[in-house]
Amino acid sequence: MSLDKGTVKRVAQLARLRLDDEQLEKTAEELNKIFAWIEQLDEVDVSNIEPLASVTGHSLPERMDEVTDGNYPDRVLSNAPDRASNFFTVPKVVE
Amino acid sequence: MSSILDLDLASARSALQKKEVSAVELTETYLSVMSSNDHLNCYITSTPEKALDMASKSDHRINSGDALPLDGIPIAIKDLFCTDGVLTTAGSHILNGFIPTYESSVTENLWENGAVMLGKCNMDEFAMGSANTTSYFGAVENPWRSDDRQKSPLVPGGSSGGSASAVASRLALAATGTDTGGSIRQPGSFCGIVGLKPTYGRCSRWGTIAFASSLDQAGPLTRTVRDAAIMLKAMAGHDPKDSTSANLQVPDFESALTNDVRGLRIGVPREYLLDGMPSEIEKLLETGIEMLRTAGATIVDVSMPHTKFALPTYYIIAPAEASSNLARYDGVRYGLRIEGDNLDDMYEKTRSVGFGAEVKRRILIGTYVLSAGYYDAYYLKAQRVRSLIKQDFDLVFDNVDVLLTPTAPSDAFAIGENDDDPIKMYLNDIFTVPASLAGVPAISVPVGLSKNKLPLGLQIIGKMFDEELVLRVGGALEGMAGFKSRPAGGA
Numbered sequence: 001m002s003l004d005k006g007t008v009k010r011v012a013q014l015a016r017l018r019l020d021d022e023q024l025e026k027t028a029e030e031l032n033k034i035f036a037w038i039e040q041l042d043e044v045d046v047s048n049i050e051p052l053a054s055v056t057g058h059s060l061p062e063r064m065d066e067v068t069d070g071n072y073p074d075r076v077l078s079n080a081p082d083r084a085s086n087f088f089t090v091p092k093v094v095e
Numbered sequence: 096m097s098s099i100l101d102l103d104l105a106s107a108r109s110a111l112q113k114k115e116v117s118a119v120e121l122t123e124t125y126l127s128v129m130s131s132n133d134h135l136n137c138y139i140t141s142t143p144e145k146a147l148d149m150a151s152k153s154d155h156r157i158n159s160g161d162a163l164p165l166d167g168i169p170i171a172i173k174d175l176f177c178t179d180g181v182l183t184t185a186g187s188h189i190l191n192g193f194i195p196t197y198e199s200s201v202t203e204n205l206w207e208n209g210a211v212m213l214g215k216c217n218m219d220e221f222a223m224g225s226a227n228t229t230s231y232f233g234a235v236e237n238p239w240r241s242d243d244r245q246k247s248p249l250v251p252g253g254s255s256g257g258s259a260s261a262v263a264s265r266l267a268l269a270a271t272g273t274d275t276g277g278s279i280r281q282p283g284s285f286c287g288i289v290g291l292k293p294t295y296g297r298c299s300r301w302g303t304i305a306f307a308s309s310l311d312q313a314g315p316l317t318r319t320v321r322d323a324a325i326m327l328k329a330m331a332g333h334d335p336k337d338s339t340s341a342n343l344q345v346p347d348f349e350s351a352l353t354n355d356v357r358g359l360r361i362g363v364p365r366e367y368l369l370d371g372m373p374s375e376i377e378k379l380l381e382t383g384i385e386m387l388r389t390a391g392a393t394i395v396d397v398s399m400p401h402t403k404f405a406l407p408t409y410y411i412i413a414p415a416e417a418s419s420n421l422a423r424y425d426g427v428r429y430g431l432r433i434e435g436d437n438l439d440d441m442y443e444k445t446r447s448v449g450f451g452a453e454v455k456r457r458i459l460i461g462t463y464v465l466s467a468g469y470y471d472a473y474y475l476k477a478q479r480v481r482s483l484i485k486q487d488f489d490l491v492f493d494n495v496d497v498l499l500t501p502t503a504p505s506d507a508f509a510i511g512e513n514d515d516d517p518i519k520m521y522l523n524d525i526f527t528v529p530a531s532l533a534g535v536p537a538i539s540v541p542v543g544l545s546k547n548k549l550p551l552g553l554q555i556i557g558k559m560f561d562e563e564l565v566l567r568v569g570g571a572l573e574g575m576a577g578f579k580s581r582p583a584g585g586a
Contacts, residue, residue, distance in 0.1 A: 008459070015418060015462040016425070016442040017455055030517060031459065037518050038407040038473075044480050051478030052485055054309055055295050055534030055559075060338045075196040081432035088427050091438050 003031050099124050100265045100586050104168055104322035107268055111157060111167040118153035118167025122146050122211050125169045128586035129213060129266045135236045135584065137261040139174050140182050141214035149211040156209065163209030165329050171267035173258045174215040175222055176202045176313070177302040181212075185304045186220040186230040186254075189424045189449025191431040199302025200334045201271060201313045208329040213267055217257030220451045221421065222278055222306045225523035226513065227256025229453045234510050237286055238264040238584035241507075241547040249507040249549070252282030252523070258316045259286040264585025269317045269326050273303060275310045276409050277503075277527025280539040280554060283316055284502035287541045287550030287580065289569070290316050291323040292527075294560045295534035296341035298327075299334030307416035308339075310409075310531050320540060320570040324348035327562065343560060351563035352570045357391030359568065362495035366402035367526055369504065376501045376551065379543050383499055383553045386575040387568070395495050399487040404480050405529040410521060411464050411477035412532070417454075418461025424449060456517065481532050488533040488556075497568050498556040500526050502539040506549035526554060536562045538569040541578040550580065 005021075008028045012019050019027060073086040082089045099121060102110060110116045126143050146169060153167035177183050177195035184190050198206070206212070219229040227235040227250060237251040237260055251260040255272030259282035262270050272279040274292035283290025291314045298313040305311060315326035328348050334340040363384060368377060388394050426432035426445035433448050435441035450458070464473035491498065504525055513520045530537040536559075539552040553572065557565035 003463070007463075011459055011463045011466065014466060015458050016422075016439070016446050017450070017458065018443040018447045027456070027459065030456065031463070034410065034460065034517060038410060041404055041407050041411075041476060041480055044401070044404055044483065046476060046479035046483070049479040049482050051475050052482040053478060054339070055485065055532075056339050056341070057559075061335075061342075063335075078196055079193055079429035081426060081430070090427055091435060091441050093438050 003028050003035065100128065103318045104268045104325055105319065107168060108165070108325070112162055114157065118150040118157065118211065119147060121167060122150035122169045125213055125267065132264060132266055132585060135238060135260055135264055135266070136217055136233050137235055137257045137264065137266055138171065138214040139184055139217050139232045139257070142181055142212055145181070146211050146213050149206070153209050153211060165205065165325070166209030167211060168209070168268055169211045169213045170205065171213050171216045171258055171261045171270040172202055173218055173255050173270065173272050175218060175273050175304045176271060177304065178202055178212070178215065181215065183215065183304070184232070186218040186232060187449065187451070187454070188231040189431050189446070190429065191449070193429050197302060200299035200336060201303065201330050204332060205329050210329065216261055216270060219254035219256065220454050221304070221417070222254040222273055222275055223417070223453050223457055224253040225277070225281060225520055226250035227253040228510060228514055229451055231451060235260050236510070236584070237507050238582035239287065239507060239549050240583045241549055243547055247509040250285065250510050252285035252503070252507065254278040255282050255316060259283055259288060259290065262286070262288050262316050262318060263582055266586060269315055269322055271313060271330065272316045273311055273313050274531065275307050275413060276531045277524035279314045279316060280527045280537060281503045281523055283539040284541070284550065284552030285507040287578065287582065288316055288318055289320055289323045289538065289540055289573070290314070291327060291538045292530070292536060293327060293331065293562055294341070294536045296339050297331045297536070297560065297562065299332070299337040299340045301334055301336040305420040307413040308420065309416060310413060320538070320566055320573045321349060321352055323538065324352060324566050341560065346563055348562060348566055351567045353567055354571045354574055356387055356568055356571045359392045359497070360395050360495040361387055361392045361568070362395045362397035362491055362498045364397050364399045364402060364491070364498060364500060366399050367500040369525070372504055375545050376504060379551050379553060380499070380501055383542055383572060386572060387499065390571055390575060397491050397495060399491055399529070401480065401483045401487050402529055405484050405532055406521060406525055408477045408480045408484065409528045409532060410460065411473050412481065414457040414461035415465050415474050416461070418458045418465065421454070421458055484529055485533045488535055492558045497564055500554045500556065502526060502552040502554040506545040506547060506551055530556045535559055536565050538565050540569045540573050540576070542572065542576040543578070544580060550578070
């Protein structure tokens with residue numbers, strides 16, 4: 001299979017990345033090479049093989065659902081590029 | 096001329112405890128060679144004031160008889176670990192000006208053991224790279240110089256390239272790194288030092304900026320295997336704040352260093368011998384085999400049939416996880432923000448300016464393989480192949496105690512080489528990625544020099560949570576190889 005410029009553009013939009021026309025062209029070419037190389041996985045028979053998401057072999061620990069941290073808005077907001085009192089800000093999203 | 100910089104971590108520890116040198120004196124010496132070796136670009140941020148303050152507290156404890164295990168040992172921290180009050184960049188522009196208000200668990204453990212922070216090390220952006228050429232803060236130089244490429248500086252490997260170069264250049268006694276597909280071991284091999292990737296779960300990931308969460312693991316880069324054992328002991332441990340952190344006692348890794356390999360069964364997987372691989376890599380492996388055999392180990396020819404599929408599997412799983420992890424960089428809560436006409440415009444502008452080319456490439460690969468219609472064909476398929484790769488390790492470890500392989504398929508190359516060919520760059524990790532996918536521990540130990548007079552390492556891979564045996568065999572190999580060569584550059 002091969003990725004055309006349109007597909008790359010759609011994927012870039014999903015990832016919130018903007019590529020100009022020249023970058024789209026170059027990226028499509030690079031990604032096609034990478035996916036052509038990845039296609040060697042077609043040789044592997046994976047029927048009846050379970051997908052592996054974690055190597056730890058143990059189930060995730062549980063804890064009580066209670067607040068254990070917090071109450072320091074200034075620390076939380078100390079790296080915000082922009083803030084209004086105790087809030088992060090974004091460009092206006094509702095009219 | 097013998098210098099205080101010649102002391103490895105274990106010797107410095109004993110000199111400090113015997114009060115032959117003070118922590119402040121040792122720290123000042125490192126700070127001074129750091130500033131005279133700026134051109135290597137090992138550090139993004141130096142923290143001299145913090146270092147001297149920590150060192151003087153160490154001296155105080157040593158003098159009052161309350162010395163901690165790492166008191167007064169000056170170390171460097173890969174800039175992927177969040178450090179309270181100290182700029183943390185992940186080698187990226189998108190974290191512009193980010194100063195964490197908390198400390199990563201691994202660095203917290205090190206400071207609680209008395210270690211002294213010299214600064215934050217350069218690295219490939221978000222740990223994505225094998226040459227340390229993708230950093231927003233510029234490429235790192237390897238202190239080694241090739242015989243036939245006298246003029247062109249070489250890469251230190253990546254992604255923990257700043258950490259590896261700092262240790263090899265004697266600009267730190269040891270350093271932390273992180274390894275997702277080889278990012279500790281490959282730079283260890285390129286720089287002629289020891290690099291240890293522990294078992295997944297041995298060190299907490301809390302406060303370490305995430306790349307691929309099912310693979311990321313912190314570990315040490317050091318001058319000797321003993322130093323790696325000392326560092327790992329201090330870094331490791333269960334952490335309730337990381338749900339994948341292993342709830343296991345941390346052994347005293349140093350006491351595992353007996354050098355005794357008699358009776359051990361050491362597997363050499365035939366799939367790690369590649370067509371077209373430089374003959375010197377194969378020769379190095381034969382040298383390692385001969386040393387371990389002479390020391391009394393039994394060498395076993397083994398097969399791990401899915402080895403060749405590890406790298407393409409990795410290049411689905413790691414970018415998929417990265418695309419999710421890196422979604423958080425949106426210009427709202429921290430780091431860079433480029434204003435836009437609306438929310439999406441702000442997101443796109445921020446991320447397009449903030450991320451470098453390799454990071455964007457991997458976000459795109461990851462987004463694509465997770466997108467509707469492709470998830471089963473790529474992501475689920477890769478996870479199934481990952482099962483088979485892990486199974487290869489499970490089966491082979493029924494028959495052998497550890498595996499011996501090359502660490503990397505070549506010696507260090509020139510800065511700029513391979514930059515235009517992603518796949519060629521990815522192939523650097525061909526021998527390190529399988530252990531990452533399986534989660535098992537592995538160490539790279541310097542064993543010899545290439546024909547260009549550059550260091551080459553061999554890798555010992557062990558069973559889950561069997562760092563002790565990995566370190567024991569690594570230590571034996573180190574002793575027999577007697578690698579004493581020093582780079583031309585550095586302090």
